[in-house]
Amino acid sequence: MPTVKLTLFVTGLSCLLMACSPKASSTAPKKPTSILDNLTFECKHEVRPPIDKEVHSLYDYALYHDLHNMWRGKKGDEVWQNMAVYYRIAAYNGDYQANLRLQWLLETKRVVVKKPQTEVYHLNKELEKTLPATAMYKLYYHLDSNYGVKTTPGGKFAYLRKAADMGSRDAQYEIGQILFRLQDPGTLRFRLDLRERLLECASNQGQGDAAEWLGIYYNSDKKYNKAIEYYHTGVKAGNQQSAFRLAEGFSAINSKQPEYLGVHVDTERSTRYEMISSYLFKYYFLKPTVPDLNEIVPLPPAKLPPWDGKIAFQRWFEGPSPQKPSDELMQKLAEKAGLDWQTGLPLKK
Structure with missing residues (x-):
């Protein structure tokens, strides 16, 4: 296998190659002598736990009306504002599909709130309880968008690598594509083989x-x-x-x-x-x-x-x-999660 100095790659990519932790990304990682020293991958699948059917009924109802509003809906309209209530209550009762959908609606401003970054941040903290790898990938995704997480330039790759190692299918796919795009003929065969393993792991999920x-x-x-x-x-x-x-x-x-x-x-x-x-x-x-x-x-x-x-x-x-x-x-599930059943937001103390 070829040996390649890390200086062939951008500084931020070093965390991707070394699997350094997100918390360690604020300091410069120790440079390996070769891209091959630490660039390994063991396929892990993220376990998606079963969702309570009663809770999921809120998601099913909201998704139906949400999707029927996708073609002609206006950002912040009554449909999306109302469906957000169902998504919130479901999300804080462990429905990760409702959580992810609501995060996307907030990110794209279809659901309008005063502080979308704050709500997305708290939703992602909740997501950590059921899909920690996906939540880690979302942190990586939010680093460039002022959504409550920050790192040094290039440090975001630590989040991406961590998410992939934890089992995030999207992180595994994204790393595979990054490896494919690197311009270094000397490591081409090695990178293609590693990319194949990453894509297989992601695809099978x-x-x-x-x-x-x-x-x-x-x-x-x-x-x-x-x-x-x-x-x-x-x-x-x-x-x-x-x-x-x-x-x-x-x-x-x-x-x-x-x-x-x-x-x-x-x-x-x-x-x-x-x-x-x-x-x-x-x-x-x-x-x-x-x-x-x-x-x-x-x-x-x-x-x-x-x-x-x-x-x-x-x-x-x-x-x-x-x-x-x-x-x-709605009242039962909202009370269980400490939410106002009419808004899906936390009860005021």
Whole structure:
């Protein structure tokens, strides 16, 4: 393996390479003699604990109306302000999906409050109880946005590396992309191998972009079975390009290129992937996923089952609203978390 002086890389990247802690990022880390000295990675998956169904009913109701407001909604409008109450109460009762969605709505100013940075900061502290790796990645994400965390120039990479080591799929994907973009021919093979491990770890946790890149990588290396598997994984996670590539791979357009994805033409499979690709492309702003993909287009050689032409997300979105949570449930859960049930904000002492 090649030896490369750390001076080939930007100063801030040293924390990424050395796995130094976020708290230690304010001081200059001791320089290793080689990028290979400490740049190792052991795949860890973040455990996503089950969410109480009663609590999650608040999220389901809020998400339905939140998403139906995405196309024509105005920042700070009544829908988003009202749905924030449900998200808050669910978030402080351990619903990490509600927590993350509310953080995003605050970050994008769809939900308007006087001090969004303060609320996001406290939400992320709450998120640490259920998804500590994701919360660490969010800290990295917030470092450049005045959201309650600060570090020295370049120190943010310590947060990114820590998040990846803890199991954050997004951090693992992002580090993989950073390694890919580094301009250093001497470490190319080493970096590509490490990137592959990072992307595999992220993809197997449902990171759709990581799955797509693995599909591209394995297809170019003529490892077609693995390429198809990872594209398929990408589609499940909502990655539109993965669906598009599979549609192309099984299409009659490629009948004169039998080596493409190593499969025979299968127009019905191609059509189904194309329909899914079109939906993911058209409704990207809803961030749909396709966990039911195996019930629609199982991997070959499995036969295709009957299909009504819609993914489960689509049927849910086009269907009726989930039942509105009762005032009694809102009051019970708010009281449990020390919140005002009508605003979702902490009770004034």
